[in-house]
Amino acid sequence: MKFFWKCFFTIIFICILCCSIGSYFLITTSFASSLDQEILIAYDSVDIVYYSIRNELQEISDMQDHSIFSDIEDLSSVQNEWVTKTAEGLTLRNVVGDMSFRISDKNKKIVFSSKFNKLDNDIITYISRESRGYEIVKNDQEYYIHSVRSSDLLNEQYYIEIFRDVTPIFESRVSQYETFLKIIGVMLLFGCVFTFVICKWLMKPIHKLSRVAREISGGHFEQRVIVKNNDEIGNLANNFNLMAANLEEKINELKEEASKQETFVACFSHELKTPLTSIIGYADMLRSKKMNREQMVLSANYIFEEGKRLESISMKLLEIVILKNSKIILKEISAIDFFESVKGIMIPIFQKQNIHFSINAEKANLMIEPELMKTVCINLLDNARKAVESNGQVSLCGRLEENNYIINICDNGKGIEQNELNKITQAFYMVDKSRARIQGGIGLGLTICDEIIKLHGGTLKFQSTPQKGTCVFISLKGADAIE
Structure with a gap:
């Protein structure tokens, strides 16, 4: 994958990730805060029901003669009947309407229910005497806070339950998530466009560097990058130009050295050719022609002189080699x-x-x-x-x-x-x-x-x-x- 696309997808991923994490925590925090407020209201509501029923039962208990129950074997059923009648006659309202509640005895038997007869009351098992608790329950597409309080009514333990509708909170969370996804989609669309343009702009100096590098590799060592920025890429371009200048200088030095070596070999060959030609020519004359003594001495002298010349060249070259390595x-x-x-x-x-x-x-x-x-x-x-x-x-x-x-x-x-x-x-x-x-x-x-x-x-x-x-x-x- 090209570096351009690595930068592009990395920026998009980081932006989407940061936005998603931030939005998730914002929605979750808002939902939790709203739910906590509803739980407190549910607790307050169950307390209101408890105190209302307790006051009503206290008045009934004061007007009745309890001695008439001395022969009745099942006092508990009579108490349940009083609690039921009291609950039936009790009407409580809040800002959203009538409050729905349910009363169960200590055996989890429902004594009264204004609604939600089909919902279980297993939460009572986990509620100790004089304590309270809650759970979130779902009925069809609706969500409720099921708040429970253990209470003493007529010297017997009862459980008062409140079902507070919190469906709007859950619907609001779903709506917020849907809105978030739409925003992410729009951000992704515009972010891709802007990121593409920005990455193109950022990669432009690098493309110039690459183009100049290709030209230099093709033998145009005089090419340089035009530096307009003072950032890291600008420093890279300056260093690249410095490297190219040094490379050009080294290449020129190598070319000069190669030219010197070619000249050296050519001169050396030429210097050897002249004496060798003379030596071969005079030696051939001595070998193939009849010559008087004077001519023989003259030819031998030429051979001797050219041989000494070759010896001089060899000794001087040897001296140069020895000097360079000594x-x-x-x-x-x-x-x-x-x-x-x-x-x-x-x-x-x-x-x-x-x-x-x-x-x-x-x-x-x-x-x-x-x-x-x-x-x-x-x-x-x-x-x-x-x-x-x-x-x-x-x-x-x-x-x-x-x-x-x-x-x-x-x-x-x-x-x-x-x-x-x-x-x-x-x-x-x-x-x-x-x-x-x-x-x-x-x-x-x-x-x-x-x-x-x-x-x-x-x-x-x-x-x-x-x-x-x-x-x-x-x-x-x-x-x-x-x-």
Whole structure:
């Protein structure tokens, strides 16, 4: 069952249930209150009959000479006759008319009855001396309160019974139930209409959420839900939009990663294809053709060079894999000593190409892995060397900023376009492929540098202006100043 119909039927059921329970208790309470009042009136009525008959019998008893009954064996029958005659001569009225009553002796024999001769008087069995009680009896379609009182008349026990008609109370209850059912029917009709409209209105934002979710599942990750409410559904919509934004970002990242992997595989295949083609070609020449010694040495040299190139690619890829899955041990080393060791390696190379190389480093203690960090600096300085012409300038500087040590390598070479800066750390990516191949580059140096800096918990940033030069900034944590 749909959530809409669950809400619809739940609201209708709760409304009908609450209304039914409330109406039932209201009708029942009203009926019980009216019945209690009639019972009190019935008790009062039976008392009126008792006192009226007792007073009449007292007057008769005072006028008679009781000595005449001394020879009569059945005094009880005479007393019953007096009670009967007194009751027959008694006329009592109330607001609804004559009061119907009945008198029975102690043996449950009916002495007098103005009505209801066919109704039993078994209730007398449960009435003790000088007490009273009642029961509800039904005669055909009429209801009566049968009220009984035990009384002493002429020194004998009699039972006075009153039958009070309470049919209107029961008819009123039935009428109230019928009216209630009609009201429930009308309420059900209008309640269904209003509940349907309200549920539709409440479900509208959820339908929008569902529609947008379907569109997102279909690949339209830019879709969002328009939030107009500040209630729970509005919060749900906001959270849904936040989830969709994060999902879109993750999907874009996955697409970018997939694109990088495709590019990596394509570049790797291309890098392998060129040396392999050369190796196969020269090997085939050595195998199938007669060549003089000079040609054989030249062909073997080509095979050797391309083999070394393949070895270089393999070793650098292996280095990247190892770096991604390794942990390093940092050592404390003087920044001045570290810069001097790098200078010692690079000075001959720069002097050979007539490139001006300068170093300027502030004193500090660095927490680094010296050999790996030396690899980073050498790679970056070598890239700077390739970017500048003869008589160019390359600088290696270091400065302390709070607890961070900033290493920057700058050159005045060709520079890099802004749209290329975010790609240069990708494997096999080369800004100028033809120049890079001539200079022996394969596009893995900056990838290795980036992985080493990540292992140190630092950052690697590039700033470049075409035809003016490039600066690389390395930020290392945990540096201490030396006084």
